[in-house]
Amino acid sequence: MARVAAIDCGTNSIRLLVADVTEHDDGTAHLRDVHREMRIVRLGEGVDATKRLSDAAIARTRDALAAYAAICRRKGAERVRMVATSATRDATNRAEFFAMTKELLGVEAEVITGDEEARLSFIGAVGDLEPDDGPFVVTDLGGGSTELVVGTWDGKNAEVTGALSVDIGCVRITERCLRGDPPTEKEIAAARAFAAEVLAPAFDAVPIAQARTWVGVAGTVTTLSAIAQDLPAYDSERTHLSRLSRDAIGRTAQHLLGATHEERAAIPTIHPGRVDVIGGGALITEVLAERFADAAGIDELLVSEHDILDGIALSLR
Numbered sequence: 001m002a003r004v005a006a007i008d009c010g011t012n013s014i015r016l017l018v019a020d021v022t023e024h025d026d027g028t029a030h031l032r033d034v035h036r037e038m039r040i041v042r043l044g045e046g047v048d049a050t051k052r053l054s055d056a057a058i059a060r061t062r063d064a065l066a067a068y069a070a071i072c073r074r075k076g077a078e079r080v081r082m083v084a085t086s087a088t089r090d091a092t093n094r095a096e097f098f099a100m101t102k103e104l105l106g107v108e109a110e111v112i113t114g115d116e117e118a119r120l121s122f123i124g125a126v127g128d129l130e131p132d133d134g135p136f137v138v139t140d141l142g143g144g145s146t147e148l149v150v151g152t153w154d155g156k157n158a159e160v161t162g163a164l165s166v167d168i169g170c171v172r173i174t175e176r177c178l179r180g181d182p183p184t185e186k187e188i189a190a191a192r193a194f195a196a197e198v199l200a201p202a203f204d205a206v207p208i209a210q211a212r213t214w215v216g217v218a219g220t221v222t223t224l225s226a227i228a229q230d231l232p233a234y235d236s237e238r239t240h241l242s243r244l245s246r247d248a249i250g251r252t253a254q255h256l257l258g259a260t261h262e263e264r265a266a267i268p269t270i271h272p273g274r275v276d277v278i279g280g281g282a283l284i285t286e287v288l289a290e291r292f293a294d295a296a297g298i299d300e301l302l303v304s305e306h307d308i309l310d311g312i313a314l315s316l317r
Contacts (some may be wrong), residue, residue, distance in 0.1 A: 001020050001021065002020070002021050002078055002079065002236035002316070003019070003020050003034065003076055004020075004077060004078065004080070004081070004316040005017070005072045005075075005077035005080040006019070006080075006081055006083075006310075006313040007068060007083070007132075007307050008083050008309050009043060009061065009083065009085065009174070010044075010085050010144070010218075011039075011041055011042075011085070011142055012040060012042050012043075012142065012169075012171050012219070013028060013038050013039065013059060013219060014064050015036075015268075015309055016035065016038075016068045016071065017310065017312075017313055018036075018071065018072065018075045019031045019033050019297070019310075021152075021314065022314060027169060029317055031127075039064045040117060040271060040272070040273020040274065041064050042171070043058075043060070043088070043145075044172075044206070046285050047091055047144070048144070048171075048176060049128060051090060052093045053088070053091045053096070055239040059098075062104070065105065066104055066300045069105050069106075079316045080106070081316055082105060082108075083109070083112050083120070083308070083312055084097070084101075084109040084110065085112065085142060085145065086177070087307040088111050089155075089181065090144070094111070099165060102292070103316075109205070115163050117140070117147050117308065118138075118148065118160075118165055119149065119160055119163060119309040121140040121147055121217055121307050121311060122136070122151055122163070122311070123158050123308050124217070124308055124309060124310030124311035125140075125215045125304045125306055125307055125310075125311075126138065126153040126158060126215065127153075127306060127310060128306065129153060129156050129213075129302075131155050133212060134151075134153055135150060135161070135212055135213075135252045136150070136151060136153065136212070136213050136214075137208055137213070137221070137264055138150075138151075138215045138216075138260075139207075139216050139288055140218050141150065141169060141170065141214070141216065141221060141284055141288075142169045142170075143169045143170055143171035143220055143277070144171055145165050145166065145167055146165070146169055146240045146284065146288075147163065147164070148163065148164055148208075148266060149164075150207050150210055151161070160205055161210065162185075162257060163206060166198050166201060166202050168195060169281070169284070170277040170280045170284065171194060173278070176191075177190050177191035178257075178265055178279060182279075183279065183286050186207060188257055188283070190302060191280065192281055192287060193282060193284060195269075199288070199291065199300075203295060208291070211292075211298065212297050212298070213302055214292050214298045214300070214301050216302070217304050217306070217307035217308070218308075219271070219274060219275075220282070220284060221244075221301065222239045223271070223274060223278060224244065224252050224282055224285060225239040225276075226238070227242055227256070227267060227269055228248045229242065232268060233268055234269045235302045240303070241288075241302065241304065242300055242302075243301065244301040244303060245299065245301075245312045246289045246293055246300065246301075249286050249289045249301060250286055251284075252282055255285055256279040257283060261275060261303060264276075301315050
């Protein structure tokens with residue numbers, strides 16, 4: 001058994017998983033959570049327009065990483081891997097960010113490709129699913145990018161048959177299209193057209209028609225599940241492996257896009273750092289639902305709390 005720490009630094013949030021990894025004789029591996037948390041740092045704030053990480057965003061991320069480094073030491077993590085995704089891929093001043101992560105963690109953040117991000121998300125997402133429900137299509141909807149990956153899972157190994165990352169996420173689409181409070185019908189229509197345009201290459205490149213089950217990971221879809229269930233507070237045990245019909249996704253997206261910032265902030269299951277971007281994330285999810293229904297006849301979303309963090313942790317065994 002090894003104790004490892006995985007850090008996923010995305011456009012909107014930074015997350016930590018400290019876990020014990022146990023390898024079994026049959027080749028399978030099991031993760032046992034020791035500590036899991038998320039902080040909203042909005043590292044990608046403004047990157048779509050400026051192509052650089054702002055000083056304020058780097059400072060917020062530094063504070064979070066300093067806390068994570070202390071947790072890793074306190075929990076006795078033997079190995080640490082930090083993955084940085086869309087925002088740092090796009091930033092001209094990413095060297096400053098790398099130097100900061102090396103100083104705090106002792107390891108440099110890895111800027112992985114979109115395809116590697118998709119592979120790790122897939123491995124994390126399908127690990128506790130029934131193989132017979134596959135092939136699976138996993139979507140990881142982040143702040144600046146969305147990954148689509150199709151593959152199979154036999155209980156021990158995952159085989160990816162197609163994957164692509166595209167530059168659309170809840171922060172990027174909100175900053176570009178959804179500026180009103182609430183967004184106007186014209187803004188929503190423009191955002192929907194933008195989402196469809198950017199996602200089209202993924203649906204052309206990835207064999208969606210092979211899939212039988214759609215699995216969604218990351219904060220947007222878990223939050224949508226909590227809202228759709230009308231939970232009094234966010235509860236990961238209630239959101240994990242919950243199911244959202246296409247109609248439920250559409251109703252929830254319509255509600256969020258029609259609400260003001262104040263009205264969204266009053267919903268107890270939305271993290272304060274997601275209040276201003278959850279409508280954009282819901283719209284992208286709705287566009288994905290429409291395309292999966294057309295391409296594969298899939299009419300529901302299986303929500304998973306296990307994602308790229310779990311994949312990163314398993315890569316350290």
